[in-house]
Every structure is written in structure tokens, then in C-alpha cells.
Amino acid sequence: MRNDDLVDDHTATIQASWQRCEEYGLSHQSSPHLERLPEADYRNLQWMYGDLVKTTATEVLPYYENILSNSKCMVMLADAKGQVLQSWGDSRFVTPQQKPFFREGVSWQERTNGTNAIGTVLASGQPVQVLRDEHYLKANRFMIGSAAPIYDANHDLLGVLDVSSDAYLPQAHTLGMVRLMSQSVENRLIFKKFADEHFLITFNTNIDTLDSQWSGLLVVNEDGMIISANRRAELLLSFELSMINISDVFDTRFFDMKHQPDNLPMRLRTQHGYQMQAIIRKPTQAIVDAVDFRNTPTKNTAPTHSPTVSLNRISFGDPRVDKCVQQASRLIEKDIPILIHGETGVGKEVFVKALHEHSSRHQHSLVAVNCAAIPSELVESELFGYVKGAFTGANQKGAIGLIRKAHKGTLFLDEIGEMPTKAQARLLRVLQERKVTPLGSTESFPIDIRLISATNRSLKDEVQQNNFRQDLYYRVSGLNLELPPLRERLDKRQLIQEIYKMEASPEQTHPLSEQLLHLFEQHPWPGNIRQLVSVIQIALAMADSDPINSSHLPDDFFNDLENSPLAMAQAADTVASLQHGHPAISLDSQITHSDIKTTDTLSDDIQAQTLNMFEYYEGNVSKTAKALNISRNTLYKRLKVAGIR
Ligand SMILES: Nc1ncnc2c1ncn2[C@@H]1O[C@H](COP(=O)(O)OP(=O)(O)OP(=O)(O)O)[C@@H](O)[C@H]1O
Numbered sequence: 001m002r003n004d005d006l007v008d009d010h011t012a013t014i015q016a017s018w019q020r021c022e023e024y025g026l027s028h029q030s031s032p033h034l035e036r037l038p039e040a041d042y043r044n045l046q047w048m049y050g051d052l053v054k055t056t057a058t059e060v061l062p063y064y065e066n067i068l069s070n071s072k073c074m075v076m077l078a079d080a081k082g083q084v085l086q087s088w089g090d091s092r093f094v095t096p097q098q099k100p101f102f103r104e105g106v107s108w109q110e111r112t113n114g115t116n117a118i119g120t121v122l123a124s125g126q127p128v129q130v131l132r133d134e135h136y137l138k139a140n141r142f143m144i145g146s147a148a149p150i151y152d153a154n155h156d157l158l159g160v161l162d163v164s165s166d167a168y169l170p171q172a173h174t175l176g177m178v179r180l181m182s183q184s185v186e187n188r189l190i191f192k193k194f195a196d197e198h199f200l201i202t203f204n205t206n207i208d209t210l211d212s213q214w215s216g217l218l219v220v221n222e223d224g225m226i227i228s229a230n231r232r233a234e235l236l237l238s239f240e241l242s243m244i245n246i247s248d249v250f251d252t253r254f255f256d257m258k259h260q261p262d263n264l265p266m267r268l269r270t271q272h273g274y275q276m277q278a279i280i281r282k283p284t285q286a287i288v289d290a291v292d293f294r295n296t297p298t299k300n301t302a303p304t305h306s307p308t309v310s311l312n313r314i315s316f317g318d319p320r321v322d323k324c325v326q327q328a329s330r331l332i333e334k335d336i337p338i339l340i341h342g343e344t345g346v347g348k349e350v351f352v353k354a355l356h357e358h359s360s361r362h363q364h365s366l367v368a369v370n371c372a373a374i375p376s377e378l379v380e381s382e383l384f385g386y387v388k389g390a391f392t393g394a395n396q397k398g399a400i401g402l403i404r405k406a407h408k409g410t411l412f413l414d415e416i417g418e419m420p421t422k423a424q425a426r427l428l429r430v431l432q433e434r435k436v437t438p439l440g441s442t443e444s445f446p447i448d449i450r451l452i453s454a455t456n457r458s459l460k461d462e463v464q465q466n467n468f469r470q471d472l473y474y475r476v477s478g479l480n481l482e483l484p485p486l487r488e489r490l491d492k493r494q495l496i497q498e499i500y501k502m503e504a505s506p507e508q509t510h511p512l513s514e515q516l517l518h519l520f521e522q523h524p525w526p527g528n529i530r531q532l533v534s535v536i537q538i539a540l541a542m543a544d545s546d547p548i549n550s551s552h553l554p555d556d557f558f559n560d561l562e563n564s565p566l567a568m569a570q571a572a573d574t575v576a577s578l579q580h581g582h583p584a585i586s587l588d589s590q591i592t593h594s595d596i597k598t599t600d601t602l603s604d605d606i607q608a609q610t611l612n613m614f615e616y617y618e619g620n621v622s623k624t625a626k627a628l629n630i631s632r633n634t635l636y637k638r639l640k641v642a643g644i645r
Pocket residue numbers: 305306307309313314342343344345346347348349350351414456499529530531533
């Protein structure tokens with residue numbers, strides 16, 4: 001590209017940015033928005049982008065330390081929303097009033113801060129240098145910003161790297177340097193992600209530039225398929241690389257490339273006839289492991305029998321479950337452990353399976369471990385693996401352990417509260433060091449897992465009673481989710497119908513009757529969805545291909561109803577109309593349709609449920625009454641008993 005073209009491009013980028021600023025309603029006099037994110041949100045960000053920050057700080061910036069320390073500038077690393085994750089450097093060139101401009105946790109979006117290097121890179125997707133007077137807000141015109149985007153291995157925008165300095169310093173090379181730095185970050189991230197299990201091929205037109213960040217980088221699997229590449233590779237080869245074989249790119253067999261000694265350059269000719277110099281690096285971990293894990297079907301490693309339900313069928317509009325789905329599906333892509341709490345049978349495991357299938361790790365294993373189901377003396381060897389002869393009774397070949405089986409995938413520790421104390425200490429070390437040392441071994445193996453744990457007890461109480469380590473609690477509970485019991489779900493009706501459809505055979509053509517649906521909606525379901533599935537299965541088997549009626553329902557179903565005064569009161573009419581002499585239910589119970597008069601004798605459970613709901617809906621009487629399926633009057637009376645109104 002000619003210099004004139006570059007100038008034209010630059011001018012067009014800045015003009016387009018100024019136009020956006022006008023559309024956002026900014027003026028040159030507007031004050032920049034320099035407020036930091038709330039501390040908790042900032043901490044979350046740091047956690048989510050831990051790898052990016054660490055890679056930049058420890059593997060890239062040190063190479064530029066000399067240049068940076070001699071040129072009085074600030075380096076800022078921002079996420080894909082322009083929020084500063086970390087800043088480094090010398091703030092001597094800024095006045096005390098200008099220091100907040102470089103603070104971590106400040107957002108540099110154009111929308112709030114006008115044309116600026118970070119915000120304009122985000123809007124244009126291109127490296128940009130914003131000179132002093134090109135900043136839209138006058139308040140920002142004390143600096144020159146040079147910034148370049150950072151993309152991840154999938155070529156999705158990950159963040160922006162920015163170098164800002166005093167307007168009077170020479171700037172000729174800064175933009176080039178920032179581009180180089182962002183390319184190094186991208187290359188390092190690709191290395192980290194793939195070096196364990198894949199071949200990495202670095203190539204360039206000249207042997208002297210092979211070491212540079214501008215070399216092409218290809219990630220290739222055992223069969224020679226290209227799994228990932230840096231952006232330079234596509235530029236150098238000038239064609240799209242995704243999922244093609246390396247032998248379609250170069251005229252050398254992959255077999256010959258694989259057997260080239262590590263770090264010894266080889267000459268390759270592209271299919272277009274260009275000569276390239278290349279270096280191949282072999283996987284650092286035995287490739288057999290990698291293949292083994294990826295191909296292991298979930299059921300072999302996970303003693304789980306729950307059905308596979310897609311994530312968009314987990315909730316049918318319950319606000320609490322919706323929120324769980326939204327939060328978890330976002331955080332499963334980050335390195336944040338998830339802890340799910342919920343009564344037995346609410347569908348914790350079904351939810352985890354759906355999440356894993358939905359996540360980018362779905363080609364790898366979901367390993368589900370029920371910590372309560374493994375005998376305590378075997379928990380450690382099952383989880384962490386062991387080497388040959390580590391203990392009496394051990395398998396002669398040794399075992400890899402469930403945690404390593406989840407490498408690159410998801411590890412689900414169900415009933416984590418049941419884990420023996422010794423195993424807890426070992427698990428904590430594994431999570432801190434991200435390495436597993438099998439029993440009897442001195443060697444450790446790096447692991448890359450997403451961790452989801454579940455419990456139906458309060459893990460916090462377990463910590464207080466010294467049954468669960470506090471440090472481990474903090475390690476496993478990044479995002480705490482509560483899956484509500486079935487009786488409290490607002491999408492009960494749809495969920496019941498959905499499960500009925502799943503369970504009914506093609507011969508069963510009758511839908512669930514309105515009355516049965518109503519009865520199911522009132523039921524307290526102490527066994528939650530598991531019980532609902534079982535009741536529907538029994539009823540379907542009893543009814544054969546006839547429509548289901550109450551005589552097909554198991555006795556336990558009615559016992560639960562009788563034991564739940566509230567549900568009983570609400571279900572009475574329905575049962576009366578459905579019942580054809582079912583022996584398990586007595587409708588002359590002292591509980592009548594008006595549970596109002598029994599408010600003060602309501603069970604603690606119902607009272608607690610009422611208060612929980614009331615709190616959940618932040619004191620909104622209509623919503624709480626609707627959720628509990630009671631009248632507003634009844635709710636007022638219950639609240640009065642609880643001393644609230
Ligand atoms: N969303 C759903 N759709 C269909 N069936 C479901 C759903 N959620 C749960 N189930 C049914 O309920 C059963 C119990 O679910 P799951 O094992 O996930 O519960 P859990 O909360 O993990 O229970 P526990 O705490 O006892 O381990 C499943 O086997 C499945 O039959």
C-alpha cells in the first residue's frame with residue numbers, strides 16, 4: 001500500500017469515528033467518562049481475562065521494556081468492550097488530573113469517551129493511531145494513542161492493546177510496535193492453547209524472519225488437519241485455512257513434516273509455488289492421550305443416566321431458571337467454576353449436561369463424578385489416577401483418573417460436599433496448580449478443565465461445621481446458582497407437558513387432561529422433576545393407550561398431596577372431579593378450599609416458602625401471589641402471621 005493510501009485510510013477512519021460521536025450526542029466539550037467499574041465486577045473481569053493479562057504481562061511486555069521505559073508512555077490492555085483490564089508504565093508524563101484516564105476498570109468506548117485509540121479500534125476492527133487533536137473530546141487531546149486488536153484462536157475479538165504517550169514524543173514507530181505486541185499476544189495464546197496436543201508449524205518467506213511475530217503459525221492435528229492458525233498465516237498463504245489438510249497447503253506430505261527434527265528448519269513450497277521456511281514443533285504431551293480423551297464417549301467415563309436435554313429446553317420461562325441458564329452459559333466459556341445448589345431431583349445433572357453440550361468444549365468429554373457414590377478410600381485414586389503398583393489392589397496398568405479424563409472438557413463433581421477431607425486437600429492443589437499428580441507418581445500433568453460442582457446441602461454450612469474446607473469452597477464457587485424446586489417454578493405447566501411428551505409412546509395420543517395438569521401443578525413434588533418423571537412413567541404404563549386419569553397415579557403421589565396442606569387445599573376441587581374412588585385420598589380432610597383460616601397453623605415449610613418467594617420478588621405482592629398460586633388476600637394473611645405486614 002502506498003503512503004497516500006495509508007493517510008487516506010487513516011483520515012477516513014477518524015472521520016467515521018467523529019461521525020459516530022456526533023450520532024452518540026457527544027460534543028467536543030463533553031467530559032470523558034472515567035468512572036471505574038464496581039470493584040466486584042472488575043475482579044470478575046480480571047478473573048475472566050486472567051490468561052490474557054498474564055500472557056501480556058509476562059510473555060510479551062518484557063520484550064519491549066527497554067523501548068517503553070525510554071519513551072514515557074502507558075500501556076493499557078482492554079477487553080472487547082473497551083474496559084481496561086490492566087495498565088502498566090510511566091505516568092510521569094501525565095498530570096495528577098490526567099491519571100484517572102489510565103486507571104484499570106475504566107471503559108474507553110467511543111460512545112462515552114469519543115474518538116480514542118481503544119474505542120476506535122473496537123469500532124473499526126483495525127489498528128489505529130489517534131493523534132492529539134483527532135480525539136473527539138477536547139479533554140483527551142493531551143495524548144496520542146496507538147492501539148491494535150487482539151484476536152483469539154477462533155479469530156474472535158478478545159481485546160485491545162494500547163500505548164498512550166505524551167503528544168510531543170515521536171510517534172513514528174509506536175503503532176508498528178503495538179501491532180507487533182498484539183500479534184505476539186495472539187501467537188502466545190495459540191501456543192498455550194494447542195502446544196500440548198497438537199503440532200505447531202511456524203513459517204515465513206525467509207529463514208531470518210522465522211523467529212518473528214510476523215511469521216505464520218498453523219495448528220495441526222495428528223491427521224494433518226489445520227485446527228487453527230494466526231491471522232498472519234492466512235495473509236502469507238492468501239487463502240482460508242479452516243479445516244483443510246496441511247498437504248493441501250504445502251507440497252510435502254505431513255508424514256515427512258512430522259518426522260522432521262524439532263526446531264530444524266525445513267523448506268516447503270506452497271501450492272501456489274512460493275518457497276517458505278518452516279519449523280515444526282511436536283505436541284508436548286503424548287498424542288495418544290489427547291486422542292483417547294476426545295473420543296471417549298461421555299457414558300463410559302460418566303456413570304450418569306440422566307437424559308440429554310438441550311439448553312433451550314431447561315427452562316420454559318421461569319425467571320430463576322432463565323437466569324441460571326443465561327449466567328452459566330456465559331461463564332462456562334470463561335475460567336470460572338460453577339457451583340449449583342438445589343434439592344434432589346431438580347435437574348442439576350441434566351442442566352450440567354445441557355451446558356456442556358452447548359459449550360465450545362462439547363467435542364471433549366463431560367466427566368461426571370458422584371462424590372457420594374465412590375467409596376471414600378477410593379475417591380483419591382479414582383479422581384487423581386495412580387501409577388502401576390501405587391497401592392495394593394490397584395490395577396496393574398495404573399489408571400489415568402477422572403480429572404485427567406476431563407482434560408479439555410468439563411468435570412462435574414456432583415455432591416461435592418461428600419468428598420473426604422484428604423481428597424479435598426488434593427483437589428484444592430490440583431485446582432490451584434492446574435496439574436494432576438497421580439498417586440505414587442512424581443510426575444504431574446497439566447490439565448485444562450471447566451469445573452462444575454453441585455450440592456443439595458448448604459456448602460456454606462458444611463464449611464462452618466468444618467466438614468468442607470473453606471479455601472476449597474472459594475475455589476469451586478465462582479458462580480453460585482440455585483436451581484429452584486419444581487413446586488416453585490413458574491413454568492411448571494410447560495415443563496410437565498414437555499416431560500409427558502418425552503415419556504409418552506407414539507401409541508399414547510391423548511394429551512394430559514386440563515384437570516390432571518392442574519393437579520400436577522398443585523402437587524408439592526418433594527422429589528422434584530425426578531418424581532414427576534416417575535409418576536408420569538407409572539401413569540402411562542397403567543393407562544396403556546387410554547387417557548390418563550387419577551386412578552393411574554401411584555399412591556405416593558396422593559400421600560404427598562395429603563401431607564401438603566396448601567397443595568391439598570388448592571387441589572381439592574380438581575381431585576374431587578377427577579377421583580373415582582381412589583382409596584389413598586380422603587377429601588373430608590379438615591383442610592378445605594379455604595386454607596386461609598389455617599394460615600396460622602401452616603407448616604414451617606409453607607411459611608418459609610412464602611417468605612422466600614416474597615423476598616425473591618422483592619416485596620411485590622402480585623408477583624409473589626401469582627408464583628405461589630394463591631390469592632393476594634391469602635398472601636397478606638400469611639405475611640401478617642410472619643409479622644411482615
Ligand atoms: N429439564 C429436564 N427435562 C427432562 N427431564 C428432566 C429434566 N431435569 C431433570 N429431569 C429428570 O429428572 C431426573 C433427575 O434429574 P437430575 O439427576 O439432573 O437431578 P439432580 O438435581 O442432579 O438430582 P440429585 O441431587 O439427586 O443428584 C433425571 O434423570 C431426568 O429424568
